[in-house]
Amino acid sequence: MSRFVERHPAWALIAIIAIAMVLWLIFAVWPPGLEEAIGRKRIFLNALFNGITLGGLYFLVASGFTLIFGLMRNVNLAHGSLYLFGGYVGYAISASTGSWILSFIVAFILTALVGVLLQVIVFRRMEGQDLRQTMVTIGLSIVFADLMLWACGGDFYQIQTPNWLIGPVELPLVTAIKSSGEPVYLRYPLVRLVIFISSVIIGVAMWLALNRTRIGMIIRAGVDDRDILAATGVRIQLVFVLVFAFGAGLAGIAGVVGGTFQSLSPGEDIRFLLASLVVVIVGGMGSIPGAALGALIIGLAEQLGSVYIPTYAIVVTFLIMVLVLAIRPQGLLARR
Amino acid sequence: MSLAHDARVAVRPATMAQRAARTWPEVNNPAAWIVAVILLIMPLIASGFFLIEIFATTLILGTMALSLMFLAGYGGMVSLMQLTIAGFSAYMVAVFGVSGNANISLGWPWWLAVPMALALAIAFGTLGGALAVRTEGIYTIMITLAIGAAFYYFTNQNWAIFNGHTGINTVATPHFWGVNWRADIPFYYLVLAVAALCYFAVEYLSRAPFGLALQGVRDNPRRMAALGFNVNAHRIAAYAFASFVAALAGVLQVWNYRQISPGSVSVGACIDVLIIAVVGGITRPIGPFIGALIFVLLRTFALDFLVRLGLDGNRFRLLIGLGFLAIVFWSSDGVIGLWQRWRQSQRSNAPSSSGGRHHG
Numbered sequence: 001m002s003r004f005v006e007r008h009p010a011w012a013l014i015a016i017i018a019i020a021m022v023l024w025l026i027f028a029v030w031p032p033g034l035e036e037a038i039g040r041k042r043i044f045l046n047a048l049f050n051g052i053t054l055g056g057l058y059f060l061v062a063s064g065f066t067l068i069f070g071l072m073r074n075v076n077l078a079h080g081s082l083y084l085f086g087g088y089v090g091y092a093i094s095a096s097t098g099s100w101i102l103s104f105i106v107a108f109i110l111t112a113l114v115g116v117l118l119q120v121i122v123f124r125r126m127e128g129q130d131l132r133q134t135m136v137t138i139g140l141s142i143v144f145a146d147l148m149l150w151a152c153g154g155d156f157y158q159i160q161t162p163n164w165l166i167g168p169v170e171l172p173l174v175t176a177i178k179s180s181g182e183p184v185y186l187r188y189p190l191v192r193l194v195i196f197i198s199s200v201i202i203g204v205a206m207w208l209a210l211n212r213t214r215i216g217m218i219i220r221a222g223v224d225d226r227d228i229l230a231a232t233g234v235r236i237q238l239v240f241v242l243v244f245a246f247g248a249g250l251a252g253i254a255g256v257v258g259g260t261f262q263s264l265s266p267g268e269d270i271r272f273l274l275a276s277l278v279v280v281i282v283g284g285m286g287s288i289p290g291a292a293l294g295a296l297i298i299g300l301a302e303q304l305g306s307v308y309i310p311t312y313a314i315v316v317t318f319l320i321m322v323l324v325l326a327i328r329p330q331g332l333l334a335r336r
Numbered sequence: 337m338s339l340a341h342d343a344r345v346a347v348r349p350a351t352m353a354q355r356a357a358r359t360w361p362e363v364n365n366p367a368a369w370i371v372a373v374i375l376l377i378m379p380l381i382a383s384g385f386f387l388i389e390i391f392a393t394t395l396i397l398g399t400m401a402l403s404l405m406f407l408a409g410y411g412g413m414v415s416l417m418q419l420t421i422a423g424f425s426a427y428m429v430a431v432f433g434v435s436g437n438a439n440i441s442l443g444w445p446w447w448l449a450v451p452m453a454l455a456l457a458i459a460f461g462t463l464g465g466a467l468a469v470r471t472e473g474i475y476t477i478m479i480t481l482a483i484g485a486a487f488y489y490f491t492n493q494n495w496a497i498f499n500g501h502t503g504i505n506t507v508a509t510p511h512f513w514g515v516n517w518r519a520d521i522p523f524y525y526l527v528l529a530v531a532a533l534c535y536f537a538v539e540y541l542s543r544a545p546f547g548l549a550l551q552g553v554r555d556n557p558r559r560m561a562a563l564g565f566n567v568n569a570h571r572i573a574a575y576a577f578a579s580f581v582a583a584l585a586g587v588l589q590v591w592n593y594r595q596i597s598p599g600s601v602s603v604g605a606c607i608d609v610l611i612i613a614v615v616g617g618i619t620r621p622i623g624p625f626i627g628a629l630i631f632v633l634l635r636t637f638a639l640d641f642l643v644r645l646g647l648d649g650n651r652f653r654l655l656i657g658l659g660f661l662a663i664v665f666w667s668s669d670g671v672i673g674l675w676q677r678w679r680q681s682q683r684s685n686a687p688s689s690s691g692g693r694h695h696g
Contacts (some may be wrong), residue, residue, distance in 0.1 A: 075474045077481075130474050131414065135614060135664045138607055142657030150651065270603050274485045277478050285475070311493055318486035322467060325479065329470040 029174050029183075039308075045173060045186050047307040048300070053192040053261075055299025056199035060254035062276035062283075062291045063206065064247030070223045070286025071243050073130055074123055077137040079251055080273030081144035086111045086252025087259040087268070088148060091157045100162040100260075107252040115248025119241050141269065149266050159259040165191040195257050202250075203292055210288065219243060223286060278317060282324045284331025293333055375528055384520045388592070390636065392524050394628045395531040396592060399585035401613040401624030402531075403578040406538050409618040410547055411574040412554035417464055417480040419609045420487045421579045422586030423601030425457030427491070427498060429507065429590050436506030440499055446510040450587055457583035458576055465575025469568050484606040491598040503597025507590050518591060527588055531625070534581045538621045541577065550574055611660050617672030626671050631656070 025044065065079045089110050090103035097103075122140070126132050168187040177183055210216035218239055221229045230236040258264070258272070275298065280286075283294025301320055305313035324332060374381075378391055404418045433449035435441040444452070468479050491498040498504075509518035517526055541547040550570050552560045557567045590596050599605075608631070616627025638652040667673040 073474075075478060077477075131477075132664060134414075134474050134477055135610075136661065138610065139657050139661035139664055142607070142611075143654060143661065146651060146654040146657060150654070270485070274482060274603070277482050281475075281478060281482065311495075312490075314486060314489040314493060318482070318490075321479075321482060321486075325467055325470055 026173065029177055042186065043307060046188070047303045049188055049192070051300035051303035052296065053196040053299075054303055055296040056196040057254060057257055057261075057295075058275050058279050058299050059203060059292050059295035060199050060250055060257060061272050062279040062295055063203065063288055064250035064254075065276045066280045066283070066286055066288065066291045067206075067250075068244055068247040069280070071219055071226070072123070072240055075130070075134045075137065076118075076247075077134060077273060078118070078141040078144060079248075079276060080269035080271070081141045081148070082111050082114065082248050082251040083255045083258065083272045084148060084264065084266075084269040085114065085144065086255030087159075087264040088152050088157070088255070089252065090256030091159050091259055091264060094159050094256075098160075100160070100165075103159065104253055104256050107256045108249040111252025111255070112245040112249035115245045116241055118248070119244040123244070124237065124240075141273070145266065145269055148269075154266055157259060157264040158262075159256060159264075161191050161260055165194060169193065189261075192261055195261065199257075202253075203288070206288055215239075215242075278321050280331070281321055282332060284334030287331070287333050290331055290333035294331070378528075379521045379524060387520050387524050390632055392527045392592065394625065394632045395527045396585050396588045397609070397612055397632065398616075398625035398628035399531050399534050399588070400582055401609050401616065401628055402534055402538060402621060403581035403585070404609055404613045405616075405618045405621060405624045406541070406581065407574055407578045408613065409620070409623075410542055410550050410554065411571060413468065413571065413574070414477050414610070415465070415468065415480040415575070415578070416477060416606045416610055417461070417468075417484045417487075418578065418582045419606045420484040420601055421457050421461040421464075421582040422589060423491075423596065423605075424460050424487065425453045425583035425586035426590035426596045426600070427504070428453035428456050429587050430504040430596050431497060434508035435504050437499055437504050440497065440504060446508070453587060454580065454583045457586065458579045461579025461582065462572060462576045465579070466572050468575070469571040481603070481606065484601070485603050488598055488601050488603060491601060498598070501598055503595060503599075505595040507594050507596065509591045509594065518594075523591070527592075530584055530588060534584060535621050535625075538581070542621075546570070546573070611656065613670075615660060615663050615670050617670030619669050620672060623670055623672050630671070634659070 026048070029041075061079070061083055064082075065076065068074055068076050068079075086107040090107040093103040093106045094100055118140070122136055123133055126136070167190060169190040171186045171188055173186040174183045208216075210220060218229065218234055221234075222236065222239060226236060254272075255264070258268070262268075279294040279298050280291055281294075282297060283290030283292070297320060298317055301316050302313055305316040309316065328334075375391075379387060382391065400418055400422050403421075404415060407418075408414045429446075429449055430437075431440060432442050432444045432452050433446055434443050442449075464480065464483050467483070468476050471479060491503075492501050494500065509516070511517065515522050517523055542551075549560065549565055552563075553565065553567050553570050560570075561567050589600070593600075612627040612631050613624045614627070615630060616625065617623030634656060635652065638655050642651060642655070663670055663674075667677070669676070
């Protein structure tokens with residue numbers, strides 16, 4: 001951080017001013033002129049929070065994707081199918097047992113098992129043939145999509161939010177002052193906050209596991225040079241299987257999350273595949289902090305875009321990707 | 337890179353032979369003459385349904401996949417946005433030409449609208465290509481897929497130009513020289529002429545200096561750069577040419593269905609084009625057409641076929657996906673690769689053969 005400030009003082013100044021402005025927009029009571037210009041503060045805050053929580057969901061999907069790519073150089077275009085599979089499993093569990101927490105656990109385990117099967121049966125056979133692996137994942141995603149359509153039909157499913165998470169919570173953020181002088185606070189759905197906080201916890205835990213533990217050290221070494229790592233005696237195939245299982249399991253968890261605060265239907269697999277593609281292209285392939293930054297940017301752009309420029313929200317996301325590719329083709333936080 | 341790598345193995349001897357003979361490979365191939373004659377007298381054999389729904393559709397899809405084959409086989413760049421370029425040109429024909437949506441369409445005559453659509457689609461494809469060549473290999477797939485998906489969502493949301501999810505309907509088709517070019521037989525010959533033009537253009541380019549340089553760039557970009565070739569310029573030029581081929585197919589497609597909607601440019605449809613090219617084989621221009629024929633036959637008859645077997649007819653995509661998986665798993669070069677391997681095993685059964693090249 002301090003090195004960045006030393007190298008680019010002008011950019012650092014602009015960034016600080018921008019952050020200060022955003023903080024002011026969040027915490028200050030807006031003067032009437034501003035409300036007239038860009039609408040009410042409550043709408044802005046809601047879009048901002050929706051964007052951040054959506055970013056949390058995108059991070060869950062994209063971090064598994066980027067982890068798998070970083071270690072195995074394998075673009076798993078069936079990742080969206082894993083997301084949807086996890087969502088359907090979570091729906092089935094929560095509908096039959098009524099337990100929201102249990103649906104996470106089962107979804108994680110089952111999608112992780114699918115991931116293990118994929119790695120053992122498919123990807124191990126064609127190691128180092130990136131393009132062929134990618135083609136196979138495209139074929140797999142078609143097959144999975146049709147199998148899930150067969151099993152679950154084309155209906156929309158929504159996972160029941162547990163009772164203790166239903167309802168809004170009041171945040172200490174003033175949206176407006178009533179004429180009586182009494183402040184109005186922002187009310188926001190508790191479940192979204194919980195989901196966002198848990199995705200932050202998962203992200204931090206992943207970062208710690210990668211940077212502070214032995215298995216994380218092995219994975220980081222594998223990202224840098226897996227041939228040398230295998231030569232030092234690490235059982236690299238086992239590491240591959242574990243990482244693939246974990247990445248797939250994250251997609252499964254994300255499916256339950258997405259099924260809770262959005263809905264599950266055929267086509268969501270492609271939507272989330274696209275979202276994680278854009279997120280990792282923006283953030284940098286194979287980088288966990290990059291996935292977090294990319295997810296935050298894309299989530300915010302999508303939500304703020306859909307509030308303030310509704311027709312062109314998707315184009316804003318796309319423009320961000322183009323801009324990043326033009327300036328930094330390897331992604332914002334990639335090392336290379 | 338396995339597909340491109342294997343492609344190199346298969347293409348190089350063929351190119352050498354062609355250069356030695358200095359002639360079109362089709363001239364000495366009786367099978368090619370037979371296919372050409374069959375295609376020309378097709379209206380005598382096939383009725384309206386088969387002529388348009390099977391053969392014309394095959395040729396249109398094959399032309400789209402041909403543009404992908406050119407990029408992937410000779411340039412080593414797997415672009416998933418070829419259908420998007422075709423769809424863009426189709427939309428532009430509908431927007432500039434005459435259609436049922438008078439508030440959107442500008443009502444230009446077809447001989448103005450089509451060149452405009454082609455030019456815009458080429459510009460679009462070249463820009464997308466310029467973006468995609470900043471990255472390599474599997475990244476290209478992801479970026480072109482993202483471009484295709486963004487275009488799909490954009491057409492869904494934009495009502496001013498693309499008329500949202502209803503799309504543009506009853507697009508006018510050309511009438512000139514006293515012929516209605518959308519009538520079955522003239523349209524078939526129009527499609528056949530365009531497909532043949534694109535086919536021979538790709539084949540010519542693959543042996544022209546530009547095509548050879550492009551194959552050099554595919555095999556070893558660093559070496560080509562060291563030899564003084566501008567690697568990125570060659571790649572972008574390849575995208576421009578492929579966009580032209582795809583845009584022509586798009587014009588034919590909008591005339592075929594007389595309408596265009598976001599469903600025609602969806603992500604699934606983009607992937608279908610890749611499936612067609614890969615199933616047919618991406619080392620030779622004929623591959624995409626074979627793949628398109630298989631795809632169209634499956635799409636049209638799989639339902640009846642599955643029902644007759646006592647299975648659910650709606651599982652047609654499952655069949656396509658499994659077939660695609662099988663092809664990718666067992667053959668690196670689609671149906672053409674399987675056929676070549678079979679021929680080689682026949683040849684190596686004969687005595688004193690020196691053993692075929694190993695395909696893998």
